[in-house]
Every structure is written in C-alpha cells, then in structure tokens.
Amino acid sequence: MKKVRLIILIILGSFTFNSCSDWLYLEPQDGIIVQEFWKSKEDVEAAVMGCYASLLGNNQGSGYDIPQQLFLWGELRADMVTTSRLNTDFQYVVNGDILPDNRLCEWGAFYRTINYCNTVLHYAPGVQDVDPSFTTKALQHYEGEAYGLRALMYFYLVRVFDEVPLKTNATTNDGEKFAVPKSSRTEIFNLIKSDLKKAEEYAPESYGDIASNKGRLTKYAINAIQADVYLWTEQYDSALLACNKVIDGKKYSLVPGDKEWFTTLYGTGNSIESIFELQFSQDKQNPYYNIFRTRRYLVASPVAIEEYFPQDEYTLPQDADVRADGGSYKSSDNYSIWKYLGINREDLRAESESWAHFIIYRYADILLMKSEALAQLNRGQDALDLIHQIRNRAKASKISDVWGGATDKRSVNEFLLAERAREFAYEGKRWFDILRFARRNHYENKQLLIDMVLKAAPPDKQLTIKNKYEDTLSHYLPIYFGELDANPALVQNPFYETQQNF
C-alpha cells in the first residue's frame, strides 16, 4: 500500500516538475519561429516586405501608429489644420500644454519598424550559407532597403524628439539589455547619413514594376531622403547633389495640373511624380477617414487657407490653383482634408474605399528642396525658377506670387516656405518646414515659428505659449511617460521636466 502511495506521489511529482518546462513547451501554430525562418531568399524578401507593411500600422482606430504620427507630427503643431471636434490630446497641443502622457509622443511603432530592419540586417547575410541561389547582389538590394528605411525612421524621430536611443542591433531574445540611453543629435545624424550611404550604394534603381518602385525604397528614394537630411543639417552642397541625382535619373516628372491632377496624384496614387509612398489598399486601409471625416477631429484651418490660397476675384474657378479648394481641402465638405478623402476634385470616397496613399516624397519635393539648397547657396534666381516651375504646374494665383529680388535671400526663403505650404498641404511636412527654416543659422528665424503658433493660440494663453516656444527645447516632443517607466536609462527633455534648477 505504502508503495503504491509512493509511486503515485513520484508520478505526480515528476508530472508537476515537468510542467514548468517541456510539458508547456509548444511551438506556435500560427507563426514561424526564428530557427525555421531565414532559410531561403524568399524568406528574406518576406521579411523586407514585413518592414514596409509595418509602416502601414496595425490599427484603424484612434491609436497612434506610423500613418497617424506621420500626419500629426507634420501638421498638428503647425498652422494648416485646426481642431474641429474636441479631442483632448489635440487640444492640449493647441493650448501649448504638451505633456508626456500625450499620445502624440508615442514612438513605439517607429522602433518596431527599426527592429524589423535590424532583424533583416542581422539574419539576411546568413541566408547565403543555406540558400546558394541567394546572390550577393540580391542580398545587397534587401540590405539597402533595410538601411534606408531605418534611416528614414530615425530621421523622423530625431526631428520630432531631437535625442532618442539608437538601436542598431536586432532584438532577438529576451535576455538582452533593453535600457538604451538617448544618443545625441550628432550621433543620430551620423548613423542616418552612414545608413543612407550604404543604402544608396545597395538599393536598386528599379524593382521592375510601378507599384514596387513607389512602395519600396529605390536608389532615388534614398537620394530624396538624403536631400532632406542634408537640408536639415545645413549641408547645402550635399543636398543639391542628392537632388540632382534624382533629377538626372529622369525617372520622374510632375503630374500636369489639369483636371486629372488630383485623381492621378492622390486619388489613385503611384503616379509618375511619386518617389515613395505608403500604399494603402482595399485590404489595408488608412486611418485617415476616421480622423478627418467620421470623427472630424481635424479640418483645414480657414485662416491658413485664406493666407496661402487667397481668393482671386478675377480668376474663373476652372483656372484657379489646382491645390486650393477641391485639391488640398474641400470647403463644401466643412473644410475637410480632401487629399485623403476625395476620389477626384468633386467626389468623396466611400468609407470602405479609404485607401488613399500617404506620399512621403514626390518629384515636386525634389524640385523645391533643390530650390531651398540653391537659395542658401546664394543662387536666388535658380531657386526662383524652380519655385515658378511648381507654381506654373499648379496654376498658382498671381496674388500669391510675392517675392522681392532674386538676391534678397530672406524674401526668396519666405516665398519658398509659402509655396511649400501650398504644394505639400496636409502631406505631413508643414511643421518640419517651419522648424527647419526657423532653426537655420542658430535659430535666425525663430520669430517665424512663434508668429505661427500665436495665430492658433487661445487668447488667454497667448503670452504663455509665446514664451514657451521661445525655449527651443519645446520644439521637440517629450518622451512618452510609458517609455520612461519602461527604460530607466532614458532622460526626459528638460523642457518637460517638472523641476527647474531645483
């Protein structure tokens, strides 16, 4: 009897001991584990496609994934949008009270994509050992895309947060040290530039079909990012060089400003003008319909519209600036942000058709970035010619054709900035444009930024907001409180610290 009891106990005991390890050990049935992946060049391709897919975000609701952040970071703090319905996070931004719990500060999605890129860079070279058909050239193409995408992600982060942790190795197991401190702006830009250099060397000029050439990073897309980066770091010769590489490639041209302009560029997407865009589709829709139409959190700001697209009494509607009513916004739809809502100039998309692409770079941007570099290199007339090329395409109104002489650098700059506002309205560029122009030459034009925020400031907070923006640290967002909790090595942007000299 005692024996039986003992045996039972032993059996029971072994049973329970096992339960902590093998018995519970199962391989996931709905996913692939790393040991079984990275076996062929198809696996590498799938992983790279996964990097791009991660840009589209994984929710449609009110969360703040990459597609939302690209828009919000570029527009919410600037003057082209206004809050229409109450949204607490947005209202705090307008009131100048950005706190670390504002979801505008969530960067998680960007690091997710960075980690995907890091994973590709970590595992892809090893695949050559197991898949002999995986050529070095093919490997380099994929590596180029991963380097380019990682650089683009860090370029957004450094412009929004100024200093962020640099993570360049793949997170492949739980044993790793996660507490990575922030790196300096210089270190981040060094990584971005070196990544882009490798990407430029590796990435192909073409992937063979239009959709891939617009949705994946080609060599020209890398050049476009480079131009933007060099403008930000005030290296105008390099920026000019990068723009010229795209122009000399002769792969892109402006979509004519006729009545098909909207449909071609925004309604359908993947146009001849586009260099890199987020390709939403019927299956993977964008989150913009919800923000701009269903909930109407954000609409075009009538004040800005009036300033950038002034009414021209002497022009017939069909001859008006194509980017005005029915292009960037739609006045008859309560000033909704039309670029993501219209099929064409007149008709609204159905909610189930909300797959308008988000354009990150297009040829017009190359021309205006080149113009910006030229203006800084004291080639004012060349800069003006490019601005007028863009204006002529869009049939811009004479009223907005305001500039001094070609040698008046300040007036050329102001003209360029206003033209960028018109051309890239609601394409997530405005705040970065204002900040880039304001901070140039040790914040030579800080007033530009302050004048802009004052326009939207509530009257009872005007002076407070003005003085907050005088502090240049406030031009960058705080680190989200959740990140600070999770990573003890992070230090908050001092502007958002609750203590000062204490």
Added chain:
Amino acid sequence: MKIMINRLIVAFVILGGVLLNSCKKVDYVQATSNDVLIGTYFKDNPDNFSEFYDLLQKSGNLSFLDAYGTYTCFAPTNDAIDAFLKKKGKTLDDFTQKELTDLVRYHIIIDTLNTTQFTDGKLPKPTMYGQYLTARTYFENGEAKIKINKYSTIVHRDIHAANGIIHAISTVLDPVTKPIATMIDEDPQFSIFSAALKATTLADTLKLMPSMEAIPTDPDQPVVDNRRWFTVLAVTDEAYHKDGINSFEDLKTRYSDTGDPSNPEDSLYLYTAYHCLDNSLKYVTDMVMERSLVTMAPLEVITIKLKGDSVLVNEEVFNGKLERGAPVDRLNSDITAGNGVYHVMTKNFGIKVRNPMPVYWDVANQPELRKMVGIFRKPGQYLDVQYGQLAGVNWGTNSTIGYAVDAGWMGQYYVYSDYLDINLRQQGIPWIEFTSPLIVKGKYKLWVCTRNVSQARRPIFMVYFDGEQLPNLCDNNVTIPEDLSDDDLELTGYKRYNFNPNDSTVVAAAGEPFWTDLHGRFVGRLAGTIDVPTTGKHTIKFVTINDGRDHVWLDMIHIIPYDDPQTWPRVDKNGILVDRPESN
C-alpha cells in the same frame, strides 16, 4: 482503500496548490495610493521645505494640509524663506500669529490647480488669504519659466500629493496691502493721472480695501467673489506728453467743463472715472475674454480687442470707419494692488460721444463663418454649425444650426442671400442667444427679420434683450397682407425689411404699395422697444413657446433709434440700404 484514495486526493490537492503557488510570488500593494499628504511631503523633504514646514507649524496651518481635501500649495524653498527673512530683517518668531497665518494662506488655494490650468493672468480661484495670485510663462536666459506674481519662479511644478498639488517656488509671495490709489500715487510714471484721481476724489474710493476674510471655497462650486475690487487703466505721463498734455493743469484745461473736477457731472470727473472699473477685478486676459466692460463713468463702456498679441482699448469699426484704439502695455500691466489691479496705458483715451445709430444686422455675419471663404455668402452652400463653433451665438445644446446661402430665387430676397436655419423648438433648440454688434446707448425699436410661411407649423418665440422679455410674440406663421401700406403695417407691428428691385410688383406698380411678390413672406416683426443702457454689445435671445415642426429662417435683426423712420430704408440682397423711392 477508499479512505486511502480520498486522502490521496486531498494530498494531491494540497500538493498541487503548493506547487502552483511556488511558480509565482507576487507582492500585492495593499494601499490605494502611494501619495503622501501635502504636510507629510514637506516633512519628508526637509532639504527643501524644512523651513516652510516650520512656518506651517508655527502659523497653525499644518492641520488641514495633513488632512484630506483639495489644495494647491505654492511652497517656497528653504532658500526662498531665508531670503525673505533676511529682507524683512526678522526671524519667524518675530512675526505675530496673524502675520504668519496671512502669509501662509497667501500660498494656498482650495482647489487642485495644475500648471496646465494656468492662463496668462490671475489664477481661477483666490488664495485662502483672499487675494488672487497671477501666473505667466516667461522666457529668460534661454529657458521658459512659469512665474507667480511676476517674481516667484516655479522650480518644481505639479507635485501630486494625496490631498492636492504642490508647486515649489523660488521666492516667498508677499501679500500686497497697499490700495490702488496709493500704488499709482507712488509710481512716478503716473503723476498726471494720479493728480486727476485725487482732484476728482476717485482716489478716495480707490483706497477702499475689500474684506480679506476667506470666502466660501467649495471646490465643486464656482467662486462667487462679491467683494469690491477695482480695475484701473492708468495713463502714463509719457502718453499724455504725446497728446500735448504736460501737467495736470493741461489735463484740467482739456477736459474739465465746470472747473470743479470733484463734481460727478464734470467732464474731467467722467473722463477719469472712465478709466476705472468698479466691482471688477480684471487682469488683461480677463478683459480680452470679456470684450466690453462697464466703467465708473455712468453707463459708459470700454471695449477690448485683441490684435495679434496686442490688446487695444476702444478699437471699433463704427459706422463703417475704423477708430484706432489705445494699446495696453501688456508686459508691464497686471499690477496687483491690495484692492484690485491696474494696467499701464501708453496712449490717452477718453469717452467717445456717440449718438444712437441704427444697426442693420445680418445675423449670419459671424467672424467664424466669415473666415470660411469658400462657404460664406457663396450661393448654394449649406454648413452645419456645431455648438461652440460661434463665439457670438450660444444655444446650449449639442444640436447644430445651419448656415445657408440660397442659390435660387430666394437668394434675390435674403440679404446677402444667406440666413441662419434654426430648429427652434422644445425638442430641438429651445433657445438661442446672440451677441449683438456695438449698439450706442439710447432707445430703439428691435425688429426680427425672418422668412415666414403662413398656415404652417413654424416656430413662435419670445425675444429677450439683455435678459428682459420684450412684449411682442414673433410668430413665423404670419405673412404680410399684400394690400396693406407700409404705415398701416407698422401700426400692427410689422414691416417689409428687404428690397428686391426685380420683384414683379415693384417693377409693375412703381408706387405704393411696395410689397414683395412672395406673398409677404419676408417679414420684419417688431419685438418691442428697448432701452440700451450702455454703449456696447448686448444679448438678444429667442425662446420658443410652441413646438413647431419647421425651422426659423433668420435673416436680419434691425435695431433702429426710436425716433427714426422704421420702415425705410430697406436692405437689398447686397446689403445696400435702399431709401424710400419718390412716389410719382
């Protein structure tokens, strides 16, 4: 055996329980909050707050900060208190109990105020001492800083304690005890203005101090502060010099008509009183938000306008002309006194003498709508206006009202072709209130101009002017009989308010009677006679009394001086006033 098996099961269950537990050990926090009470926080942080803690104890104010409640405490650091004592040349023991209590209570507000709730100017609630504190963000030495009362920097903001919020400050806040009149007198830049205050005896009034007894401060209730505060817009000597006034004598010569400025009828007295607000504590931001303020000159108001970031007094478009205002020196204003606040005016301004003027008000002409250039007065447009979207129109429910521009036939009749489409009924919008344009004080007749339809179920409503009900009902089912002359119509309280030159009857008859061929549907209804007490903006409110099915189509409101002709001029679709044609 059975027993054995039972025992085994028991053993198994126990064993299982033990094993399962052994996998995880969790320390559950058993408190609802880790926050300490405000008083305890100071006790726990002696490096920074030992002296403030000491002060709280000595003044007998610690007890409530160590009990549950809602407080905001501005806590001076040890350095701040040292500096304060050094400046006063005293130690804490040299102060009386009352002085210590006043000092401490000047640092505490009964409510929880985060820095995000601060606006430029006074904090939303007074301190326990009774005076208000001010807050504003400054940019100094490359850093944005929030300062309380302009001199005390917040060095650690928004420290959350269980019973409120602590803001650590760099300088002790000292209650202001001098009245406005004394402070202006002591400020050398106001020598002329101060002399005027004294000569008019207004200085005596401006020396009255309000009671500093702590007012009821239930955090859930809005503060009702009925104490007598004053606000003064003081003109600097420099501003007077620019206006050719170099001494008080010059000022007297310019303004005094009886030669005795202390006489309340004297125009220098009125001039000076026009710079003072009674029963009113208005920091610059408060003035901006209110837009028009009653002064101590009987029934005279000043208006405030925000242009960019400059604040202007009496800048108004009047009768089609822009009258330039006097700027408030925003940086140096908001000077707190013991009985109010005063501001620095860098330009002289006086009472505007104005006679009653008719107001032909196109109600849909709201600034927010005007900015929507693609919609405003563009034929065929219709806009759902959300509640809260128009600063000058309030209707208290979440429903929308419509802004419509008629593209068709009616567009020839509506003034500017546009109107407001209001679902005025119990189940829709039971009332709607409009802020009027500037109306000069005087006696007027108020006409509500709508498009009506007879024998329909359109709204019937009462009109209120500044909260006072006017005698006549506005019934939107009434249309104007075609055969009544203007004069006969006016006797019944109706008029034709708009003018369409292409109206078939106008063209055909070319003489009396002038009526529209829309079966008299565009109707001006006399709501009543109003006495406008002060020049400024007033409120006009419609309150429904029936449950109509259709909406009010509101085009205009006419406010015409009582003695002026009421039925002409009429307004055409371009907003142009058309005089009564010569009859042939």
